Amino acid sequence: GESVGLHLPTLSVQEGDNSIINCAYSNSASDYFIWYKQESGKGPQFIIDIRSNMDKRQGQRVTVLLNKTVKHLSLQITATQPGDSAVYFCAESYSGNTPLVFGKGTRLSVIA
Amino acid sequence: KAGVTQTPRYLIKTRGQQVTLSCSPISGHRSVSWYQQTPGQGLQFLFEYFSETQRNKGNFPGRFSGRQFSNSRSEMNVSTLELGDSALYLCASSRALGAAQGTQYFGPGTRLLVL
Numbered sequence: 001g002e003s004v005g006l007h008l009p010t011l012s013v014q015e016g017d018n019s020i021i022n023c024a025y026s027n028s029a030s031d032y033f034i035w036y037k038q039e040s041g042k043g044p045q046f047i048i049d050i051r052s053n054m055d056k057r058q059g060q061r062v063t064v065l066l067n068k069t070v071k072h073l074s075l076q077i078t079a080t081q082p083g084d085s086a087v088y089f090c091a092e093s094y095s096g097n098t099p100l101v102f103g104k105g106t107r108l109s110v111i112a
Numbered sequence: 113k114a115g116v117t118q119t120p121r122y123l124i125k126t127r128g129q130q131v132t133l134s135c136s137p138i139s140g141h142r143s144v145s146w147y148q149q150t151p152g153q154g155l156q157f158l159f160e161y162f163s164e165t166q167r168n169k170g171n172f173p174g175r176f177s178g179r180q181f182s183n184s185r186s187e188m189n190v191s192t193l194e195l196g197d198s199a200l201y202l203c204a205s206s207r208a209l210g211a212a213q214g215t216q217y218f219g220p221g222t223r224l225l226v227l
């Protein structure tokens with residue numbers, strides 16, 4: 001079955017640096033991808049999403065890159081701030097009305 | 113615009129009991145999905161409701177059930193609780209059925225502890 005995995009379980013970055021969180025997916029039929037941020041004690045918060053007809057999408061301080069050739073997804077955070085410290089999840093979906101399949105998550109720690 | 117709300121936020125039960133969790137979606141959202149989050153298994157999909165009908169179901173035993181009301185509010189029930197049911201239960205709402213049809217927004221979750 002389909003699966004979504006993360007390359008790194010933890011990531012530590014200096015405040016002000018850029019962060020890159022990676023995600024691999026196994027289902028080449030997946031056509032929708034989404035990133036969530038989850039802070040301690042809270043539910044996942046939507047960051048950005050991208051569809052398979054796009055390679056890149058930008059938001060406020062975040063960029064998602066999709067490489068369908070190698071089935072890889074990444075989230076780039078510009079000028080990482082202490083408030084960015086959280087667990088980040090990628091998730092995928094395929095076909096019209098199937099549910100999200102989540103990866104295990106990457107913990108981002110920002111060092112002040 | 114109010115976000116997704118879940119009640120109660122915390123719950124302690126004993127094995128064998130049953131529990132009902134409630135979720136109120138964002139106004140205008142008709143789809144409600146439920147997820148279980150544990151440290152070992154991560155976020156796992158339970159089921160999705162749209163227009164009062166279960167449309168998708170994850171790989172969970174029949175002890176886990178849910179329903180959706182005409183105002184899109186949803187409840188999930190777990191019967192005969194087991195220790196392994198201890199988890200954060202998350203509800204997410206979206207405008208349309210299926211994750212690819214509309215962004216899912218999550219509530220704060222209900223943390224269930226089974227003793």
